[in-house]
Amino acid sequence: MHPVVKTVLERLGLGLATLFFVSIIIFSAIEMLPGDFGQAILGQAALPETVAAFRQELGLDKPAYIRYFDWALGAIQGDLGTSFSGRNASGADRSAEVVDKIAPRLWNTLFLASMAALIAVPLSLILGILTALYRNSFFDRSVNTATLTTISFPEFFVAYILILFFASLNQIFPSLANVDPDTNFGERIYRTALPAFTLTLVIVAHMMRMTRAAIINLLASPYIQMAKLSGASQTEIILKHALPNAWAPIATVIAFNLAYLVVGVVVVEVVFVYPGVGQLMVDAVRTRDIPVVQGCALIFAVTYILLNLIADIIGIVTNPRLLHPK
Amino acid sequence: MKDKFIKAQQEKLTLGAIDRRQFITSAIAAGIAIPTALSLASDAIAATPKKGGKFRMGLGHGSTTDTLDSGTSENHFTLVNGYTFGNHLTEINNEGKLVGELAETFESDDGKTWVFNLRKGVEFHNGKTMTSEDVLASYEHHMGEKSTSAAKGSLSPVKSIKADGKYKVIMELDSPDTDFPYIVSDYHISIRPAGDMTSGVGTGGYIVQSFEPGVKSVLKRNPNYWKEGAAHFDEVELLSIVDPNARQTALISGEIDAMDRVDLKTINLMKRNPNINIMQATGTAHYTFPMRLNVDPFGDYDLRMALKWAVDRQELVDKILLGYGAVGNDIPIGTANYFHNSDLPQREFDADKAAFHYKKSGHSGKIQLSAADAAFAGAVDAAQLMANSAKKAGIDIEVIREPNDGYWSNVWNNDAKGWCACYWGGRPAETMMFSAAYVAESKWNDTMWKTTDSAVKFNQLVKDARKELDESKKRDILYECQRLIYDDGGLLCPLFNSYVSANSKKIAHGKIAANWDSDGAKCVERWWFA
Numbered sequence A: 001m002h003p004v005v006k007t008v009l010e011r012l013g014l015g016l017a018t019l020f021f022v023s024i025i026i027f028s029a030i031e032m033l034p035g036d037f038g039q040a041i042l043g044q045a046a047l048p049e050t051v052a053a054f055r056q057e058l059g060l061d062k063p064a065y066i067r068y069f070d071w072a073l074g075a076i077q078g079d080l081g082t083s084f085s086g087r088n089a090s091g092a093d094r095s096a097e098v099v100d101k102i103a104p105r106l107w108n109t110l111f112l113a114s115m116a117a118l119i120a121v122p123l124s125l126i127l128g129i130l131t132a133l134y135r136n137s138f139f140d141r142s143v144n145t146a147t148l149t150t151i152s153f154p155e156f157f158v159a160y161i162l163i164l165f166f167a168s169l170n171q172i173f174p175s176l177a178n179v180d181p182d183t184n185f186g187e188r189i190y191r192t193a194l195p196a197f198t199l200t201l202v203i204v205a206h207m208m209r210m211t212r213a214a215i216i217n218l219l220a221s222p223y224i225q226m227a228k229l230s231g232a233s234q235t236e237i238i239l240k241h242a243l244p245n246a247w248a249p250i251a252t253v254i255a256f257n258l259a260y261l262v263v264g265v266v267v268v269e270v271v272f273v274y275p276g277v278g279q280l281m282v283d284a285v286r287t288r289d290i291p292v293v294q295g296c297a298l299i300f301a302v303t304y305i306l307l308n309l310i311a312d313i314i315g316i317v318t319n320p321r322l323l324h325p326k
Numbered sequence B: 001m002k003d004k005f006i007k008a009q010q011e012k013l014t015l016g017a018i019d020r021r022q023f024i025t026s027a028i029a030a031g032i033a034i035p036t037a038l039s040l041a042s043d044a045i046a047a048t049p050k051k052g053g054k055f056r057m058g059l060g061h062g063s064t065t066d067t068l069d070s071g072t073s074e075n076h077f078t079l080v081n082g083y084t085f086g087n088h089l090t091e092i093n094n095e096g097k098l099v100g101e102l103a104e105t106f107e108s109d110d111g112k113t114w115v116f117n118l119r120k121g122v123e124f125h126n127g128k129t130m131t132s133e134d135v136l137a138s139y140e141h142h143m144g145e146k147s148t149s150a151a152k153g154s155l156s157p158v159k160s161i162k163a164d165g166k167y168k169v170i171m172e173l174d175s176p177d178t179d180f181p182y183i184v185s186d187y188h189i190s191i192r193p194a195g196d197m198t199s200g201v202g203t204g205g206y207i208v209q210s211f212e213p214g215v216k217s218v219l220k221r222n223p224n225y226w227k228e229g230a231a232h233f234d235e236v237e238l239l240s241i242v243d244p245n246a247r248q249t250a251l252i253s254g255e256i257d258a259m260d261r262v263d264l265k266t267i268n269l270m271k272r273n274p275n276i277n278i279m280q281a282t283g284t285a286h287y288t289f290p291m292r293l294n295v296d297p298f299g300d301y302d303l304r305m306a307l308k309w310a311v312d313r314q315e316l317v318d319k320i321l322l323g324y325g326a327v328g329n330d331i332p333i334g335t336a337n338y339f340h341n342s343d344l345p346q347r348e349f350d351a352d353k354a355a356f357h358y359k360k361s362g363h364s365g366k367i368q369l370s371a372a373d374a375a376f377a378g379a380v381d382a383a384q385l386m387a388n389s390a391k392k393a394g395i396d397i398e399v400i401r402e403p404n405d406g407y408w409s410n411v412w413n414n415d416a417k418g419w420c421a422c423y424w425g426g427r428p429a430e431t432m433m434f435s436a437a438y439v440a441e442s443k444w445n446d447t448m449w450k451t452t453d454s455a456v457k458f459n460q461l462v463k464d465a466r467k468e469l470d471e472s473k474k475r476d477i478l479y480e481c482q483r484l485i486y487d488d489g490g491l492l493c494p495l496f497n498s499y500v501s502a503n504s505k506k507i508a509h510g511k512i513a514a515n516w517d518s519d520g521a522k523c524v525e526r527w528w529f530a
Helices: A003-031 A037-045 A048-058 A064-076 A098-133 A138-152 A155-169 A185-191 A193-219 A222-229 A234-263 A266-272 A277-287 A290-318 B002-015 B020-029 B034-046 B076-085 B132-143 B244-252 B264-272 B301-309 B313-319 B351-361 B379-391 B430-437 B453-467 B471-488
Strands: B054-059 B090-092 B098-100 B103-107 B113-118 B158-163 B168-173 B206-212 B216-221 B235-240 B276-288 B325-327 B366-371 B396-401 B422-424 B495-504
Touching: A003 A064, A003 A290, A037 A048, A037 A277, A064 A290, A098 A138, A098 A193, A098 A234, A098 A277, A098 A290, A138 A193, A155 A193, A155 A266, A155 B244, A185 A193, A193 A234, A193 A266, A222 A234, A234 A290, A266 A277, A266 B244, A277 A290, B002 B020, B020 B034, B054 B076, B054 B244, B076 B206, B076 B216, B076 B235, B098 B103, B113 B132, B132 B158, B132 B168, B244 B264, B244 B495, B264 B276, B264 B495, B301 B351, B313 B325, B313 B379, B313 B495, B366 B379, B379 B396, B422 B430, B430 B453, B430 B471, B453 B471
Parallel strands: B054 B235, B366 B396
Antiparallel strands: B090 B098, B103 B113, B113 B168, B158 B168, B206 B216, B216 B235, B276 B422, B276 B495, B325 B495
């Protein structure tokens, strides 16, 4: 078997094992949440009878391990269960499948994540390479200062500043990114511009500095010295000789940031009223809508594992030493 | 005389009984100068509801677990949405008065048997005509044994409910309650077509087009709406915008026309905007710190009294509500209530009285007060301020910050905590408020004030008040009830909070109701574009 295929299969196997452990952690963590759906949804108005009616109806009176296996077996078959909200003992069942609840939200999140990534990844790579090329120059220093400044501020602050300048003082972009499935593509891009810029500002520093550091690190190695002696230009050295060997750490950092864009943008969603999956999960935790929480957590775990797997594979196929191990 | 005539003419103009020309002619005839007459006419016309437009409102609530089932309606988004597409047997109008809604009239001879005469010719959005069958089914939805409705408790006094023909519903209570018609105006008890309690089909002024929980609700005007002079907008979009800054920015940049829950910290900046109106309504909503009599040391009368005197209420109004509210007087009845007992002297901070009672109680050591902002915004700060003022009277209050999560199940109304922060929306009728949290059999009796002599007397008086049909006698009884809570109860109620909202100057409305935020949560059917 080709070593790359072998490594990929190995990583995939490890990923599945990780997923299994993560599912147990998710389930136990949720078990430890105080209160339950009935209490959360009825709030101050909860009576012991109504709470008990909810528990029985939702099957929460069954032992935890049985509920875990029910859920895990379902999840393997792609069935994440049915949301707790919308069920009612009398009257029609209006509850939605977890998949149906998550899908449109996940699509929104992926849309915003891709938009932010499409701006942020090329931007940080270019800035990273340029700053490596002109390191310690005025340009290098100002780019570093600017990106470090934007990453140092909390997301909501960056978001508010953008709202202030681009939505409030000059009404260029809308402050509400409230898209719905009927919103057309152009309108969607327009509405999500400010959240995408916010996310870009937040993640650029990490990726850009990693690119810069990885390249600078390689510039000290003997083979680059060799290339230099052979008369290659600075640009040639970086793009042709240094960059191919730097892909592994850069890919890892990019994967990490992409995963963050999918799972960690709830603050930005709240500020811009964007119907993404983060807000769905926070609401679900608050009201103890457990199937939705579990579904979201599982999807987040899969996102991390997959993106890291891809980063690993990129690291392997671009690195001759890993590609041809002795 | 002249003013009165002009006012009457203005009203006629508002209602469309006379036109602008007739109004101006009559005003000039009454000796008013022409420019004044013209401006009077425009004032009156501004108050004339106009049809049309798309109303977009940002609400500070809303969650992805919201539904269209009124039984589990729990936040202001679901409340406003519910009142927009649904009706109830009765409603509280914008004057705070109870009137029939789907029940044209309602009556009772003894306060025990209530007859609701339903309005004829009311259609549900699906075309079905509303009859007693639907009312019965709707009530069964909340009262049934397996019901998960939050209204189950308030409807528990209903012993039987039956139809008498297609347009009459008779409810039998287990004991008389002359305020029962108030209970049926509760936002939980929406009338829906039999067999479909949850899909959002109602009889209201707007028809649900799409509902995305925690995001928005899109509605359009019901062309067959039975209610006159209501539902003026063509289209409505209710948006859940939980972040206050996002809500305010949206209003300032014109993406929404109205919003609830203005952030008091930035209200002065909002006021400067020339296109925005700020509205304030002080109603029945109040913030409380219930002391549980069955938990030591709150069973002691003097200790409770000491704590009641140890709170600087005005400071709380100034610092927690930033002036948007009123001081409370340890009764759960506000000035907006009809039978509010205004004879009780307003309790103020009095270190001497507090120290006197505290000494008499013989208590020493720390008194724990649990608070979390889940109770109300600023609850923890309010508790700290209380601890601070109590220190001046030699009382040591230890504030315990509780997690917001599970606050209502694990802290409030729980014997593990003797004293905590709480919030009540209040009730339009005094006996309803008492039944909710102060009578012995209430499950939400968070003060556990049940067994003292005053409490026993109170419970009897509430029963008497429910039976009483004579207004002045009822007033006497209810005044006495309030006095008993004021003196002996476990209730420490320092604040009545105002509902503060904002809207674009394009919006016009009549008098604003104070029973709930957003014009009694009925702004969508009451407001219009000027």
